Amino acid sequence: MNRYRLEIRVKPRSGILDPEGKAIHHALQSLGWKGVLDARVGKAIDLDMEADSPEEAVKIADEMCRRLLANPVTEDYEIGTPETMEGAS
Amino acid sequence: MKVAVITFPGSNCDYDLYKAVQRVGGRPEFVWHRERNLTDMDVVMLPGGFSYGDYLRAGAIARMSPVMEDVIAFAGGGGPVLGICNGFQILCEAGLLPGALVRNDTLRFESRDVRVRVERKDTLFTSEYERGQVLRMPIAHGEGNYVADSETLRALEGEGRIVFRYVDADGAPTPEANPNGSAHNIAGLMNDGGNVVGMMPHPERATEAILGSTDGLGLFTSLAKHLSPSAASG
Numbered sequence: 001m002n003r004y005r006l007e008i009r010v011k012p013r014s015g016i017l018d019p020e021g022k023a024i025h026h027a028l029q030s031l032g033w034k035g036v037l038d039a040r041v042g043k044a045i046d047l048d049m050e051a052d053s054p055e056e057a058v059k060i061a062d063e064m065c066r067r068l069l070a071n072p073v074t075e076d077y078e079i080g081t082p083e084t085m086e087g088a089s
Numbered sequence: 090m091k092v093a094v095i096t097f098p099g100s101n102c103d104y105d106l107y108k109a110v111q112r113v114g115g116r117p118e119f120v121w122h123r124e125r126n127l128t129d130m131d132v133v134m135l136p137g138g139f140s141y142g143d144y145l146r147a148g149a150i151a152r153m154s155p156v157m158e159d160v161i162a163f164a165g166g167g168g169p170v171l172g173i174c175n176g177f178q179i180l181c182e183a184g185l186l187p188g189a190l191v192r193n194d195t196l197r198f199e200s201r202d203v204r205v206r207v208e209r210k211d212t213l214f215t216s217e218y219e220r221g222q223v224l225r226m227p228i229a230h231g232e233g234n235y236v237a238d239s240e241t242l243r244a245l246e247g248e249g250r251i252v253f254r255y256v257d258a259d260g261a262p263t264p265e266a267n268p269n270g271s272a273h274n275i276a277g278l279m280n281d282g283g284n285v286v287g288m289m290p291h292p293e294r295a296t297e298a299i300l301g302s303t304d305g306l307g308l309f310t311s312l313a314k315h316l317s318p319s320a321a322s323g
């Protein structure tokens with residue numbers, strides 16, 4: 001078993017209203033950043049996990065996203081490249 | 090009518106539901122989310138609140154509670170299940186109802202009375218109302234904005250599975266009457282079997298005149314009439 005750290009990013013699906021992103025977009029514009037065209041807010045989940053290989057770590061994370069971390073009705077997710085951590089056993 | 094009121098850490102309408110069930114002659118029983126016993130129950134109700142602090146997504150963690158496997162089995166066997174507010178969010182997360190509830194388009198927590206129109210009379214939950222009847226009951230939520238893909242919305246409309254819709258005083262489902270941005274002004278809907286209903290407004294908080302409205306009572310009398318006819322008529 002190796003230890004990996006990976007980042008999962010969960011974002012509102014395109015087409016789903018993202019009022020929080022919209023509010024931030026407006027706030028940035030009112031601060032003078034007129035060039036901001038859109039802002040979307042999601043969440044990042046950092047996971048430290050054990051797996052046999054980076055591929056397996058991604059496979060497990062993908063199942064976690066489908067079962068719990070993202071709602072397929074409203075959210076998309078991306079799984080980052082696993083980073084090997086010290087302390088592999 | 091024996092009613093399981095499922096309680097999660099963070100439920101806060103469980104006692105209101107308990108009282109509402111008692112009011113119509115039903116026998117409520119609290120069932121803690123770790124318990125696994127729904128045998129003998131006639132109805133299962135999931136109360137409002139903020140289970141697990143709404144962490145991750147409203148209802149997402151509660152959906153993983155041990156009792157939810159039994160709720161899914163109970164619903165699968167045709168048992169009536171009612172989810173109110175957070176209970177509705179949990180039912181969507183559990184896949185017992187389609188779609189999802191996201192942040193209100195107002196960006197605010199909406200806590201006030203709204204009007205909803207009864208869209209169906211021929212359900213276990215609404216038989217004591219009239220179709221088109223406008224009810225007043227409170228909402229109190231930050232994530233009540235119902236979303237679903239267009240195919241799902243078409244099916245819900247086509248199959249008449251929308252049970253309650255946000256409306257104005259004249260009973261019209263206008264954008265102004267929609268407190269949270271819900272698609273098609275949906276305030277409550279049911280599964281294709283008609284035995285699982287989820288709704289954002291709180292009928293249990295509109296069951297006594299002292300609370301400002303008794304319009305929510307019909308939901309409980311409807312259930313009682315179907316499930317314990319002698320108690321309801323007494």
